[in-house]
Amino acid sequence: MPAKGFQTTRWSMLRRADADAATAKVALEQLCRDYRPPVLAYLRACGHGMDEAEDLTQSFFLRFLDLRLHQRADPERGRFRVFLRTAVRNFVINEQMSAAAQRRRPAGLAHDLDIDLLAGPAYAHPDAVFERAFALTVVDQARRALQQEAETRGRGELFHALADFLVEAPDPHIGYTEVAARLGMRSNSVAVAVHRLRARLQELVEAELLQTLSEPDELEDEKRAIERAMAPAVRAAPD
Numbered sequence: 001m002p003a004k005g006f007q008t009t010r011w012s013m014l015r016r017a018d019a020d021a022a023t024a025k026v027a028l029e030q031l032c033r034d035y036r037p038p039v040l041a042y043l044r045a046c047g048h049g050m051d052e053a054e055d056l057t058q059s060f061f062l063r064f065l066d067l068r069l070h071q072r073a074d075p076e077r078g079r080f081r082v083f084l085r086t087a088v089r090n091f092v093i094n095e096q097m098s099a100a101a102q103r104r105r106p107a108g109l110a111h112d113l114d115i116d117l118l119a120g121p122a123y124a125h126p127d128a129v130f131e132r133a134f135a136l137t138v139v140d141q142a143r144r145a146l147q148q149e150a151e152t153r154g155r156g157e158l159f160h161a162l163a164d165f166l167v168e169a170p171d172p173h174i175g176y177t178e179v180a181a182r183l184g185m186r187s188n189s190v191a192v193a194v195h196r197l198r199a200r201l202q203e204l205v206e207a208e209l210l211q212t213l214s215e216p217d218e219l220e221d222e223k224r225a226i227e228r229a230m231a232p233a234v235r236a237a238p239d
């Protein structure tokens with residue numbers, strides 16, 4: 001079942017951004033905070049050092065706000081993940097074209113970008129890196145919601161003890177035994193707690209993904225996209 005706090009979708013945030021200036025500021029700033037990691041990861045994969053990628057990420061979101069790019073988003077025609085990836089890809093292309101134009105001008109008229117913004121590691125296409133970072137962002141948002149639920153119910157200590165087991169299952173003969181001894185529980189009780197937390201985390205991931213979709217029946221496809229992106233090797237551009 002959807003978790004409390006997930007009723008407002010990313011698409012509705014974009015729509016609400018046109019209602020009035022105050023609402024737009026809150027909605028868009030929240031959007032930028034939540035989905036900053038995949039944009040930063042994309043720019044890092046384009047060959048930038050962390051400082052430059054941070055600056056470009058800031059520039060991207062400032063341009064996003066200044067040009068009101070959210071007005072071009074059509075919830076009926078796509079998914080928020082694809083919309084954001086396309087927006088940052090276009091940003092990189094525009095930056096590359098701008099840098100090329102500056103290099104053709106006489107020296108001293110403007111500062112040149114020194115790095116080809118489209119160059120990246122041969123083994124990791126920026127689109128694929130974006131997809132993985134987007135997936136990790138979705139999972140992290142769900143994990144934080146799960147943590148808040150656990151702490152509200154007075155089960156914060158248990159959550160923190162089992163947090164490392166929620167995405168990657170441990171060897172139950174090692175990890176569960178150690179945690180059980182630390183918490184004064186039986187190993188099978190720890191296993192049951194992990195199972196329940198993992199199931200709830202999956203529900204929260206689905207709730208988060210539903211925010212990014214125009215139609216609920218797209219959920220299974222989006223879940224598969226997230227699972228592909230979370231695979232250990234990221235070597236090629238997504239479809």
